[in-house]
Amino acid sequence: MLKVENLQVSYGKVQAIYDVSFQVHKGEIVTIIGSNGAGKSTILKTVVGLLRGTAGRIMLDGEEITKKSSAALVRSGVRLVPEGRQIFPGHTVYENLLLGGYVEGDKRLVNRRIQQMYEMFPILSDRKHQLGGTLSGGEQQMLAIARALITTPKLLILDEPSLGLAPIIVQDIFALLNRLCAEGITILLVEQMAAMALEISDRAYVLEIGKIVMEGSGKEISSSEEILRAYLG
Structure with missing residues (x-):
């Protein structure tokens, strides 16, 4: 459904995203995990048209949406639940x-x-x-x-939905996302609470300083010793 190819994003002269590529297939929950400042929110804002990449392309259902406005993407079925709820x-x-x-x-x-x-x-x-x-x-x-x-929406994108919430509420939110996916909504999730996010994810990508450094199934990523040390404690 969503395909991001060799995406680069800069803030002025400072490059934030380096040749990032990932895919979200129809009916999946895909999570991007990474530390603060890794560039997760920047990727999401670029996907939904709030920022413009300096290179690369973004495809939705086979159609290039790289230069589409956020309003046009909403009409195409893309929805963002932004960080901080707004x-x-x-x-x-x-x-x-x-x-x-x-x-x-x-x-x-x-x-x-x-x-x-x-x-x-x-x-x-x-x-x-x-x-x-x-x-x-x-x-x-x-x-x-x-x-x-x-x-x-055909694609629901969530930026840090657990931010500032009590653990019991976070569990409810993730259970809801699982239910929505079962009902046919494809989900792209950016999340710092890696363990819980990976538990519900079909696939996941690990972002470090603007670069994808690992990808795999949620189970594969959560069982990686490197990821366990860095993100899961």
Whole structure:
């Protein structure tokens, strides 16, 4: 589904990503792990059109999307749940979900999807008239994911969904991602909590200082002694 080939990204004269290549096949959960500053978020922002690479190409379902705008990619079925959630704190839960369907012209379909999100996340139904900024961190993460699901993405991309959350909430989030994948949504995940992420991943890539240094199945990566020392303690 997604194919990234020889991607390079720079911030001014500083190169951040060096010839990175990876693939995400339909129906998979693929994780990119790496330490802070390795370039994980930079890769995701480039994939979704928020940054422009200096070299390489990005393909989605066989079509090159390297120079497409982020708005065009949303219409193509790509959704990003950004680091830090970035919900609209001054808007209600319902309004946040409504904004998630802005590219969908059928208002009845959007409202039907919102009701489905309330069924998937009952706490959001309870909080539907509450401002997003008053929710707990875990509730905000659920809202961010639900907002991305309003128009049923073909590729769901998540940047550090565990950030700032209690371990029990993280377990719930990863269980949800497993369920979404089983329902047909392909997932690309960037995550620092490597052990839990690898447990649900079909395949994984290890990023160090802007370069892919290892790839394999989630099980292979999690059993690597080098990875155990560096990321899993």
